[in-house]
Amino acid sequence: MTRPDRTVAGALLDLVADWGVNRLFTCPGSTEAAVLDAMVDRDDLDLVLTTHEGVTVSMADGLARATGAPSLAYLHANVGLSNGLANLYAAQLAYSPVVVLNGLKPATIQARSGFTTARRTRDLVGQFVKDDWQSLTSDTVVEDVNRAFTLAVAEPAGPVWVGLSQDLLDRPADAPQPNVSAHRVDTRVAPSRAALDSAARLLRQAQAPVLIAGSEVGRAGAVPAMVALAQRLGAPVFMEERRSFERPGFPTGHPNYRGDYDVNHPLVQQADVLFFVGGRVFHEFEPAKRPSLPPGATVVHSHPDAQQIGRIYGVDAGLVGDPRLVLEALAELLGVDADRPAPPPVPAAEVPPADPDARYLRPVDAVLAVTEALSGSTLVGDVTTAGGLLQRYADKPTGESFFVSSSGSLGWGMGAALGVQLGQPGRHVAAILGDGVFQFGVPALWTAAYYRIPVTFVVLNNQRYAAVGAALRRFGGRAVQTHEYPGTDLAGPRIAEVSTGFGVPGVRVTGLADLRDELRSARSADGPALIEVMTDPDDFGP
């Protein structure tokens, strides 16, 4: 068979490269043959092979989060798409511009219920993406993918899906190639002048304003603008609640920083104006027993996604727009007064000392050791029960220094950390994981080992689904009475050994001194490493 000089697959890859994408994350199948074949001669685009679609998507997501640029995940058929959905949901919640291309079986057998075809593929993916469609002709493939990139990066950014039938990709590329630069638009928006005036007035009049820095501040590169506003107002700043946190919007070492948002915190209770900047209000884990806003406080909420404003609680002023543009406009309206002093410091809550005879490390001590030893590293958190501790103690100097997902998609952090590292080649990146999480993300170890991506995986192994134990404890039924917690015992695996088997050198530690030593050496390693830290199976968290 003679192949055309330039196939649609080749033109597609040209387009991808024009968008500045230089990595193609995939876990391919036979439907992707034309694209793989077109990769043979390219040196502007690296294929990054993954061995599970959860990794494909979370790597692309991590890279997009770290760089702010679009990234590409190429999935195989209906089964590959299904496997990638949970992490696509994670990308969506983070407004991460991941373009998902999905190889589909040839169009002639799609309606015939052919092998690995879905009756309604778009039903699977539609709710996780900004748009989804299937290319219908070979002439529109490149244009369709160009539109997917255009839409993915348009603010508020997010994933987009395009289905590509196998039979469209090996045809000659006849259609004109889109001029990508004409599709790169600054889509950030600022609120109306009236809305900005209204918010500025509330902030100017506030006696005790409180700022809540959301994840979108970090994504917009608006952390310096957030710092400037906090200093200008002399306001305490809280980080967005853990349940919706994706990345920091304020430096945790700043004198105005007061920890995670909590409606019961005295400064929140005393606030007269709460200004939520670029976060969700709220992403509820369970029904609130009482409102998560203090009674009587004036609420200002800014978010690039209009759907987030006034969604649950009403607001006194709403500002739809890019956090940086919003903060800069407010700074101008508020005038050039000198900074006000930081709010008075509050003594940090002391961690009670550990029982020296305890058989296991407490999660809090392990987390403290990790966050201290890895200060200055970028951390990617994917840990359930100890997640609150990690959130509290991790050093977060910038909007690019800490990433988690509010999706509840376990295992996301293993692939995401690899993607973040590719996007931050100069920094040390560590993934902080639970042992339950590890089993969801384990195929990421293969990719880490194969490409020698220097990520340190730290697994807090309490041999438990402790979050489920905590839920049973809250439930307060027979489990509590009998001290039997069904479905929570995860004893058995030697995670370090599993990791070594995958080619990522693993070590198990049980004490803090060993943990610190291993963290130090992992940090300077030129390849991936895994540290398994044994922690107390009976500590279900606070």
Add this chain to the structure above:
Amino acid sequence: MTRPDRTVAGALLDLVADWGVNRLFTCPGSTEAAVLDAMVDRDDLDLVLTTHEGVTVSMADGLARATGAPSLAYLHANVGLSNGLANLYAAQLAYSPVVVLNGLKPATIQARSGFTTARRTRDLVGQFVKDDWQSLTSDTVVEDVNRAFTLAVAEPAGPVWVGLSQDLLDRPADAPQPNVSAHRVDTRVAPSRAALDSAARLLRQAQAPVLIAGSEVGRAGAVPAMVALAQRLGAPVFMEERRSFERPGFPTGHPNYRGDYDVNHPLVQQADVLFFVGGRVFHEFEPAKRPSLPPGATVVHSHPDAQQIGRIYGVDAGLVGDPRLVLEALAELLGVDADRPAPPPVPAAEVPPADPDARYLRPVDAVLAVTEALSGSTLVGDVTTAGGLLQRYADKPTGESFFVSSSGSLGWGMGAALGVQLGQPGRHVAAILGDGVFQFGVPALWTAAYYRIPVTFVVLNNQRYAAVGAALRRFGGRAVQTHEYPGTDLAGPRIAEVSTGFGVPGVRVTGLADLRDELRSARSADGPALIEVMTDPDDFGP
């Protein structure tokens, strides 16, 4: 907080037990607390903990396939459901009565985009199940789940999904408990007398009839009836094409057996009547270059699912109904003539001898060693390139002796084998896997180890996505010219070591003698074991 004596969750478990289900497969989260708590005092229902929803679903599927009875998978929230979809597709293709219960966040936060909620949960699952709905009140939960079981087992059987909000399950159980026995109905159907007469006439007149045994023959327990018909007609019997094969419908050792259906086989080409019993016609891997039926042959197709008949190719007679009822009715219509002699034997194709100096085992030699050593075991196949070899050489004496999935969902076989073993406690069960497959199913090792389920995992490790390599070879482009096959190299992992780390003793073998030894000892082990067989990375199959 005082708990009611009997919660809806407890009543739900009573109902499940009434359906004869004695295992609850789950990978729980906090939304499942009420159900887990209700498990504390039960001794009629075992919780089987899995560490990834792909395993939850495939274990339930395997158990249902092995027993013919309904099974239960309890999934967590939108993310757990997403992770289980690819294997739910596998269950659907096999007509496997898996009831999927899905813990959802409390109803009050579902529309508020709460943590791990989906905007349209049912869109995710609808195309993989017979029906899907969300319980709307605590009084209807048990009735809803009862209806799910009723529907799942109704022929043609298949998965059913019910969404259960967390807040419905901890309420007092007030609704009357359904009388399950009144919902157990023999839903098998037989075709009309006219349809049976028409098919019987065609078979009676046939000079060279050929039978094709489909997977539904095995599921219906109709293998003896299939043997009787084949002997009565003296007809050669082929197994359903590999791409739609789920389980055997004919004993491979029977003198009338002639291998897998292939339109190019001389007996198929010479047939005047082809009778497809309980299989798909066809499940196409790629567009057929020419029809998969010989020109001019009369086609009779029987299937319990009316949607399968006449779907692609027209038929001369269609028989909607249970394979056993259909075969027994036809036997009666055809009369009690003596059996006709088996068709003349055909010499088996010889496998060319291996190169004694070859560095790697050939897949064919590994498969032959496995199928010979494990003759009499139940095999669960989940291997891509070597799948055709396994299909050809595996001994399949009954409809319960060999299981594969036509879903293309990699990793299915690892959990499925565990479920099959639970359903066939007296038999040795082995999963035959590829190395790519292994990485998709690896969390199944945890469950195998924890419960000491005596399955032998055999991984043919060719360190390749060889199926992708084969697709590139068929594509015939730059990859073939340059001998560079992007996205196919899976080198690195020491699978036996990974397995040992999970608690399933693993061993790597490179030669046939060692392979045979290890198979022998694994077969008599009282717990799980894994054998990693290194095979030729450059053998992309025939």
